[in-house]
Amino acid sequence: IVTGEERAKWDNKIQYLLTCIGFAVGLGNVWRFPYLCQTYGGGAFLIPYLIALVFEGLPLLYLELAIGQKLRKGSIGVWNTISPYLGGVGVASMIVSFLVSLFYNTLLAWVLWYFFHSFEEPLPWKECPFESLNKDYTPVNYFWYRKTLNITANIETNGPLQWQIILCLATAWAIVYICFIRGIETIGKAVYITATFPYLVLTIFLIRALTLPGATSGLMYLFTPEWETLKNPKVWLDAATQIFFSLSLAFGGLIAFSSYNPPKNNCEMDALLVGCINSATSLYASIPIFSILGFKAHSDSNNCQYRNILALTNEFDIGDQNITLENYDNWLKDLNGTYADRVARLDLKDCNIESFLEQSASGTGLAFIVFTEAVIEMPGSQVWAVLFFIMLFSLGLSSMFGNLEGVLTPLLDLNMVPKWMPKELFTGLLCVVSFTVALIFTMGSGNYWLEIFNSYVGSVPLLVIAFFEIIAVAYIYGIRRFSCDIEEMTGSKPNIFWQACWTVVSPLMLLVVFVAYVVIQAMEHPTYPAWNPEYVDFPMTEDQPYPDWVFAICVLLSTLPCIPIPIVALYKFIQFTVQKSRREHPGQNPYENDEAKELNVFKLIQC
Amino acid sequence: MFPRLHFAVCFTAVLGPTLVHTLCPDTADGYKVRLSIKTALGDDAYKWDESEMFLFRATLAFAMRKYNQKPYEVSDVLVCNETQRVSFWFVVTDPENTSELISGKDVERAVRISRNRINNAFLLTDETLEFLNIPPTLAVPAESGTPPWLIVFGVVIGVVGVGIIALLISSFIQKRRKKGVTEGEEEDCEEEACDKGNGVSHPVEEGADGVNRGFVGDIPFTKL
Numbered sequence: 001i002v003t004g005e006e007r008a009k010w011d012n013k014i015q016y017l018l019t020c021i022g023f024a025v026g027l028g029n030v031w032r033f034p035y036l037c038q039t040y041g042g043g044a045f046l047i048p049y050l051i052a053l054v055f056e057g058l059p060l061l062y063l064e065l066a067i068g069q070k071l072r073k074g075s076i077g078v079w080n081t082i083s084p085y086l087g088g089v090g091v092a093s094m095i096v097s098f099l100v101s102l103f104y105n106t107l108l109a110w111v112l113w114y115f116f117h118s119f120e121e122p123l124p125w126k127e128c129p130f131e132s133l134n135k136d137y138t139p140v141n142y143f144w145y146r147k148t149l150n151i152t153a154n155i156e157t158n159g160p161l162q163w164q165i166i167l168c169l170a171t172a173w174a175i176v177y178i179c180f181i182r183g184i185e186t187i188g189k190a191v192y193i194t195a196t197f198p199y200l201v202l203t204i205f206l207i208r209a210l211t212l213p214g215a216t217s218g219l220m221y222l223f224t225p226e227w228e229t230l231k232n233p234k235v236w237l238d239a240a241t242q243i244f245f246s247l248s249l250a251f252g253g254l255i256a257f258s259s260y261n262p263p264k265n266n267c268e269m270d271a272l273l274v275g276c277i278n279s280a281t282s283l284y285a286s287i288p289i290f291s292i293l294g295f296k297a298h299s300d301s302n303n304c305q306y307r308n309i310l311a312l313t314n315e316f317d318i319g320d321q322n323i324t325l326e327n328y329d330n331w332l333k334d335l336n337g338t339y340a341d342r343v344a345r346l347d348l349k350d351c352n353i354e355s356f357l358e359q360s361a362s363g364t365g366l367a368f369i370v371f372t373e374a375v376i377e378m379p380g381s382q383v384w385a386v387l388f389f390i391m392l393f394s395l396g397l398s399s400m401f402g403n404l405e406g407v408l409t410p411l412l413d414l415n416m417v418p419k420w421m422p423k424e425l426f427t428g429l430l431c432v433v434s435f436t437v438a439l440i441f442t443m444g445s446g447n448y449w450l451e452i453f454n455s456y457v458g459s460v461p462l463l464v465i466a467f468f469e470i471i472a473v474a475y476i477y478g479i480r481r482f483s484c485d486i487e488e489m490t491g492s493k494p495n496i497f498w499q500a501c502w503t504v505v506s507p508l509m510l511l512v513v514f515v516a517y518v519v520i521q522a523m524e525h526p527t528y529p530a531w532n533p534e535y536v537d538f539p540m541t542e543d544q545p546y547p548d549w550v551f552a553i554c555v556l557l558s559t560l561p562c563i564p565i566p567i568v569a570l571y572k573f574i575q576f577t578v579q580k581s582r583r584e585h586p587g588q589n590p591y592e593n594d595e596a597k598e599l600n601v602f603k604l605i606q607c
Numbered sequence: 608m609f610p611r612l613h614f615a616v617c618f619t620a621v622l623g624p625t626l627v628h629t630l631c632p633d634t635a636d637g638y639k640v641r642l643s644i645k646t647a648l649g650d651d652a653y654k655w656d657e658s659e660m661f662l663f664r665a666t667l668a669f670a671m672r673k674y675n676q677k678p679y680e681v682s683d684v685l686v687c688n689e690t691q692r693v694s695f696w697f698v699v700t701d702p703e704n705t706s707e708l709i710s711g712k713d714v715e716r717a718v719r720i721s722r723n724r725i726n727n728a729f730l731l732t733d734e735t736l737e738f739l740n741i742p743p744t745l746a747v748p749a750e751s752g753t754p755p756w757l758i759v760f761g762v763v764i765g766v767v768g769v770g771i772i773a774l775l776i777s778s779f780i781q782k783r784r785k786k787g788v789t790e791g792e793e794e795d796c797e798e799e800a801c802d803k804g805n806g807v808s809h810p811v812e813e814g815a816d817g818v819n820r821g822f823v824g825d826i827p828f829t830k831l
Contacts, residue, residue, distance in 0.1 A: 116756035116763075130748060167760060174767045181774050314641065317690035321645035424778055 007072060008184055009260050015188035017270065019257055020065075022195035022398025024247050024278040027107060030395060034222070034286035035362030036242055040235045041226030046283075048230065048239035053279055056509045057243040059501035060466060061254070062271035062494075063473055068255035069267050070485045074409030075252030078259075079469075082477045088568030089468045090410055093252030095561040096461050097406030100251070102434055103453040104403060105176060106441040107364070108396045109169040111389050113148055114368060116168070118385035126376050136539045140373045145531050148368070152444035153532040154544055159444015166442050169435060176400050177431040181424050183408060184260055187401045194398040201391035202285055205384075209291030212378070214353075218294015221357045222286065237520070240513045245458060247278055250465040253402030256409035266490045268498075289366075296374035297356035304351035311346045363454075364447075367392060404430065448528055456554045460521075461561035463514040467507060468565060474502045484607040526551070631687040632696035636711040638718075639739040641694040647735035655693045659729075660686065664697075666728045667718075671699055671709070674717035678702050715741050 010016040037045045071078045076090030117124050125143035137145070145151050152159040179190035209215055229235050248254065258267065302325065309323045316335065323331045336343050361370045367388075375385050408427065411417060417426050441450050473482055479499055487493045529541035546554065631637060640663075645652045653659065664684040671679040679702050689695040699714050701707040718725065718741050726736055733743035 112763075113756075116759040119759050120755050130745070171760065171764050171767070174764060174771065178767055178770050178774065181771070182778065186774070313692065317692040317694055319691040320643045320693065422778070422782070424775055 007260060009262065010184065011188055013265075015184075015191065016257065016261060017273065018191040018195040019184070019187060019398070019401065020254060020270070020274045021277050022191050023253055023257070023402030024274055024399075025195070025198070025281045025395060026246075026248070026399035027104075027392060027396050028242075028246050029278070029282045030285045030289065030392070031364075031366045032362050033242065033246070033282040034289045035360055035366065036238055037286055038222055038290070038360050040232075040238065041229030042221070043223045043225035044227050044230055045235065045239065048236045049243065049279070052236075052240045052243040052509075053275060055501060055505050056240060056513075057247050057249070058271060058275045059498060059506045060244075060249045060470065061247055061275050062268060062498065063470060063502060064249060064254045065258040065267040065271050065274075066482070066486055066489065067473055067477075068258035069261045069263070069265060069489060072259045072263070074256045074259060074413045075406065076410035077413040078255055079472060082472050084572045085569040086468070086472050086476065086565075087572070088565035089465055089472065090252065091564035091568060092461065092465050092561045093250060093255075094407055094410050095564065096457060096465065097251045097253065097403050098434070099453060099457045099557070099561070101400060101403035101407070102438045103441060103450045103457075104396065105172050105400055105434070106169060106438055106446070106450055108393055108400070109165060109172040109442075110148060110364070110368065111392045111396065112168045112171055113165065114372070115386065115389035115393065118382055118389055121382065123372075123376060123381055123385060125372050126381075138373070138539070140369050140376075141539055143372075144364075144368045149447050150444055151447055151531045153534065154530045155445050155448040155528065155550055156547060157445060161439060161442050162444070162446075165446075166439065169438060169442060173431050173435040173438075176397065176404070177428060179397065180401060180404055180408075180427055180431070183423060183427070184257070184405070187405070191398055191401070194394045194401075197394045198391045199281075199284075201387050201394075202288060204387065205288035205292070206284075208378075208384070209288040209295065212291060212295035214295040214298020215291035216294065217298060217353055218290045218292070218357065219287065221294065221354075222290040233516070234520070237513060237516050240509065241459070241463075241517065243279075244462065244466070244513075246282065247275060248399065248402055250462040250469065251402060252406035252410065256405045257402070259409065264489055268486070268490055268494065289371075292374050293370065294357065296370065296377070297353050297359075299374075299377045300356045301351050301353040304349055304356075308348045308351065311348060312343075315342060315346055448530070451528060452550070452554055453557065456557040457561065460514070460517065460558045463510060463517065464562045464565070467510045467514065470502060470507050470510065474507070479503055487607065526554070631685045631698045633698050633708060636708045636714065637696050637698040638711070638714065638741060639694060639696050641692060641737040641739065642729070642731065643735040643737075644693065644729075644731070647731050660689075662728060666721075666725050667697065667699065670717045670721035670725060671714070673721050674713065719744055 010019075036049075037043075067078055067082075068074075071081050073081060074090070075093040076087060079089040080087040124147070125140045128137070128139045128142055148165070150159065150162050179186055179194075244250075258270075261267075305325055305328060309325075309328060312318065312331065312335065313320065313323055316339070318331075332343070332348075359370075371388065372385070375381050375388065378384050404427075407430065411426075417423075440446065443449075473479075479502060482502075483493045483499065525545050527543045527545045530544045532538065532542045532544075535542040632639075642655065644655060661681065664681045664686065667684045668679040668681050671677070671683070679699070683700045683702050683705070684697055685700065686695050686697045699709040701709055718738055722733070722744060726732055729736055
């Protein structure tokens, strides 16, 4: 038995749990889940979401944590150990982790940009600066699209690199580096803050948001269930994919984290804890988010009414403030009765609050457009803006740790790091390389490319990897052997529910989700919303189709991470057959003997 | 049901009613003014009455004087079509020749120069005291030296940079210390993988039959 140097380990269990929770709980919990809830019938969405959690999310989570803890290696090492033909799965995980960390940190760079500007008085997105007056945009849109991104009209126009974003990107990578510098030794300390701080801020926001006018209408709108939506298969698909991406499965990060655990650790409890806390956080976050969105809708609706009132007051020279929100309808009826044509010429808008509540947004749109607009209306805007952006940064940072560990641990396990290179230098190199490649997202068209990476890298490849993971453990490693390992680690075998999920339910669900996802994507030529000032309906975004060369890149991004899986299998197979042909030297043929021994060993499992 | 209240209130001491009606409102040289006192002041709103109107005409005469130094009087400002809104039209007559109107352009310039004083006389702002077709003059934007965000950025990156350097130095010192202590154990370190602090693969131990013992060896220890 190996007596060599020990593998690094966590200082205590709390660090490990906080790191896993921090990895799972990310930006998506705050800016994607509430949007899905709102779009798919409020409270009704929780049903497919919880079903997906129980039958797909938790089994996969348990599986990753257990296999990492047992085999004590990163993703490449783990799959290589199970079968040399499966080493490609680990490589795929590593590639996906790297690609995701590129664009994810760019999101954090934008968050930092807003954070730096939140100290200004007044907030820069409150008013349009002089050079943009008399144009159609709102101040928040202008600040996001012009001052932050300086976005080009379409994806083909690259535009220059934006120096201000480069500075923020460098800061983001520097902060990531300082936490990541010695691997889990420093990450474990950083997560005490980055994993817990968001909860503190969410609670503060919750208390504040619930006292804002209009909060209740927002919450009612969010949670009122529309059972009809459950008939739409797209809801189930989105619930399954949301759970999957939300738990950060198939990145290899969770396997890496659990590989540093002591061998005897109850990973079943860990998996349940992490999975449930992740979903609970999503729900918890959606309450203040929707209270604030309700407040914003209420505020917008009132402003719309005031504009109507002013138009009527000025047209008919009615006394100032004689028309109020309460008696507006009466006045309108009377005036319409006598002066219908003059009233019609005023072009009064329809201001009911539902139409404002329906304007949903997710992702960067939610954080940088909708939320920033809401914050302006709240008293003490700077404080709320600062808190919000620190929270977003903290959420994203702890997820970045997982992404980068998914790259670092396999490289270390493969001994790809030269012995003379200290770990600090290697992590630094990784950060510098990532920063350099991520400069593509600082171009004028960067946001368009980021959306491409987000949609194509962070979706199909993960489903493929997860499918192979579960097949590898359930069928190649063997569910009996896996159960024995778990009994050794936790003290009891996994019950029939877990075994049924690993062998049948989860692979089936993954297959169905994968096929449905690909079919839906393939059905329509994808378009993207372009911010084109020349567009007829500007400032609405223009739906432009991706040009062919861009679409080719999209397909490439989806398939590139998956390619190692067949390639490595093929390579090992060729190696195996080549060496098999050299039967005259049996001692130099480790694969054949290894496989024979392994097969015998499989049959010996009795526990 | 809402009768359009139409007060033809035009004060003049010198001119007869007929002349007033001809001069005001002269849409070429006259301007409509709109006040939103309740919106601006809420509960502290004052009532618009004859004295307030007098103040308006006096303020406007002041603005005209400031503009071209002619001896304008309150009587040179003619007001008409006053409504409940509060809104009205006004024209300005030349003090030397009261049947001549001052051109719209001159009135506009005069108002723009003294706009701030006019607003303050009524405790109102550009939005609540509107001169239709006279755009408000925007204040000169404050030119700040360093944009504030760069300052915050500088602070953050400075702190982070210092932290990185501190961590690098501390690990460098640690390694130096370790090298001094474990000089004798360096040979062991080269044969088996050294502790890199973040995980290392188990070195492969091969027995005589070429089996990867690092993996198989665990089996006898599996508890039943």
